Amino acid sequence: MARKIQLNEVETKFVGLLDDFAGRLNPPVECRIAGGWVRDKLLSLPSHDLDIALSIPSGHLFAVDFVNYLKTKDIATGSVGKVAANPEQSKHLETGTTRILGLECDFVGLRSETYADSRIPQVKPGTPFEDASRRDLTINALFYNVHTREVEDYTQRGLSDLDNKIACTPLPPKQTFQDDPLRILRCIRFASRFNLTIEGHVIEAIKEEEVKAAIATKVSKERIGIEVTKMLQHDPFRAMSLIELLGLHPHVFACDVNPPRQTAFASAQILHHLSKRLFVDEMLWLATAATPFDNVTVKRKGKDQPAAGILSTEIKNAVTNVFEASRLADPEATVRSEIGTWMQNPAVKPWQRSLTWSAVMEILPKWTGGWDEHAEGIVTRYERFRSKIEELGLPDSIDKPLLLNGTELQQLLSISPSPLLQTIRQALNVWQLDHPEGSKEECEAWLQHQWNGEGRAEWESKSQTKKIVKGEKRKR
Structure with missing residues (x-):
């Protein structure tokens, strides 16, 4: 017995219009909705992206004509975009993309593919069987025939694989x-x-x-x-x-270097346990993949660069500052300014992310594959640390801007842009956290007092650039 799909009101209207239009053409065009939408509908999942596979090569020309037909029915649509199957190939294989009744629609001819040395195939018009066979998984190779309103399974196992x-x-x-x-x-x-x-x-x-x-x-x-x-x-x-x-x-x-990879899955195991108790997001999962590259550098244009940052754009965005920020966390800190100094560091936003990652990195060296007393003791300390942060109201302070911006600081202390300015800004962070109700005038008075006293020497000392010995590893 053929498998059917339960359409909602919008889908029913869309399918009816597409069936009517395709049947008016000479010769009529066969239309099938392919792949992910069929799979999701069979699983009763919402889906708004439709790939319509056509028995003619040009999806773009079909989409243009279909949109013009819909205009005669007073149905609003988006403009029709054009995507070439391959830049060097002829226009008859172009895909048409548009929005109809709130549905994102791609119209493309049924096709077959042949591969040489590249993952970019040579494409030519094909049959439904050839089109289904070129797909990644059988559950993604199902078609919904717009005219018969039935699911077609040309691989002969897409439906059973989905069920099983x-x-x-x-x-x-x-x-x-x-x-x-x-x-x-x-x-x-x-x-x-x-x-x-x-x-x-x-x-x-x-x-x-x-x-x-x-x-x-x-x-x-x-x-x-x-x-x-x-x-x-x-x-x-x-x-x-x-x-x-x-x-x-x-x-x-993959990277230029290939360190042992065990810590990647170990940190993922730890994060999986922590996800039930601490903040976990997608960035932290990406960070687990980069764990083997922590403190590892590679040469790029004659300079040492963090290996994790060249894995991919997504990995780079995830781990930039995450490892460094986790080293700043001190779960034993109790003073508002001590905790706040860490939280106000630009690397720590959102602060929950770095707190969780700090726990992962502390548990990792003694991880044996299962949750134990050692791991429990560490996560308990971090839970207390999180509670202390929340009790002090520090999360509300993260987005609060400094009372004085960089230009105002330069004018007040008669200094030029330099690493010293950043050190002063960090000191100002701490002062604001210790004086949450402090005014701008009080802040200026404190800064001038520090500048004219012992504060200046301390700030200048902290802002001195450390010379890195070639080959030296950054310490945790």
């Missing part, structure tokens, strides 16, 4: 992944999102060294970063667990 929560490729997995290694990451993303079991022969194909190695050689770091970010949005610990199980960490997070 199985991740399997339409073609032999080694071929699927060698054609486009990004599909390995997509397999992990969907397996973690929908709690799928990856089939054994798929796992074995991924574990082959030549298959894994192609991730770093064929896929850009930016594209890897985007896919990793997506896989962390639903069940990040399962995603990290699959990366560990499949031995993918050195290939997904």
